Amino acid sequence: MRVPRIMWAGIAIVALMWAGLIALLVAQRMQGSTGPTDSQLADIRAGTIGPNGEGTRIDPPAPLKNFTLPSSNGGELSLHDLRGKYVLLFFGYTHCPDLCPTTLAQFRQIKQQLGSKAKDVSFVFVSVDPDRDTPAVLRRYVRSFDPSFIGLSGDHKVLDAIKSDYGLYYQLNKDEGANYTVNHSSSIYLIDPDGRLIMVYSYGTNTEVITRDLERMLS
Template sequence: MKPAALIPLILALGLTACAPAPAPLPFKGSDISAENFGADFSLTTHDGKPVSLSGYKGKVVALFFGYTHCPDICPTTLLEYAGAMKQLGKDSEQVQVLFVSVDAKRDTPAVLAGYVPHFDARFIGLSGSEAELKTAAGHFKVVSQVLPTAGGGYLIDHSAGSYLLDKSGKLRVYEPYGTPLDTLAHDIRLLLD
């Protein structure tokens, strides 16, 4: 190839390299797109089917870790997501809310089946062995600690935020506990476009 023929190619490559990076999306939650954590995991759905997180690619995933005996944080967060799904209307068909248990001892698939769908029939509860749940939580920097209560019971103190993953399965947004449903719907909608 003659050197004069290379000039258009070099110019084209140079212009491509100088193209500006796309502007970050205006999330209301914390944009964690540049963070390097979150990984695939495999658990069991509340109807007894084995699934992996990567099996939900093609949908925006809202991922929340909690437990069914949680007195306040978990039901509040699930109610906020239920409200966000209503606000999204038809677009909610492209969203999957996953509630991952941090309580392997009590949160069997049957227990999750009697709890999670009450917030929205499309929500899926995930359970597994203690080791499986600990691995899944660890991938998302979720921590939990058992707190014994009078009478031999216990509560679990756990990380209270939730995560949004885009349709390709990439971790994009952290939503702290108490995020209003309008904010959740706004951030989910950005990931749907």
């Protein structure tokens, strides 16, 4: 029996997600953070994030390296420029057929649900495909979801320098031609106002779960 192509794609996405999260947690332990417990690591390897699918809490919060990238708003933007606000961050690319538009639509829903509290949250989309995703392209793309969203054009050297902080994985399939796809990890990262990673959400986490966490932190 032939396995449908869409099923293979789903299997690949799940595998990338768990591989990225495991890499993140291992990197944190190597850096001396107590990080998630052995029980949390077991949950991730088993395909479960949190007892109720609520995300993985990074405790204690993990400091993140600062990085600077070309911004969709013009000029360059550093992670440290966003200090004082919570940051929801996602890595992807504008030609992505499914994960990226779905996640940015979820960001829009979260912002709507937060109401006036959303002013204290930055929604950031970091492209792993800088050859096609120039700041101008990112500007049109992220603004199609919300005018306040920020797009960053990811330089490969910068991405390589920070990928261990996020358990980031990506692979450009340029052998496919001009319309190549990119395999990439699909987690959403929540960063606190001090620039520390505090939560990791898997792709498909319920929007209300993320909104609830932010509302609690913003109260």
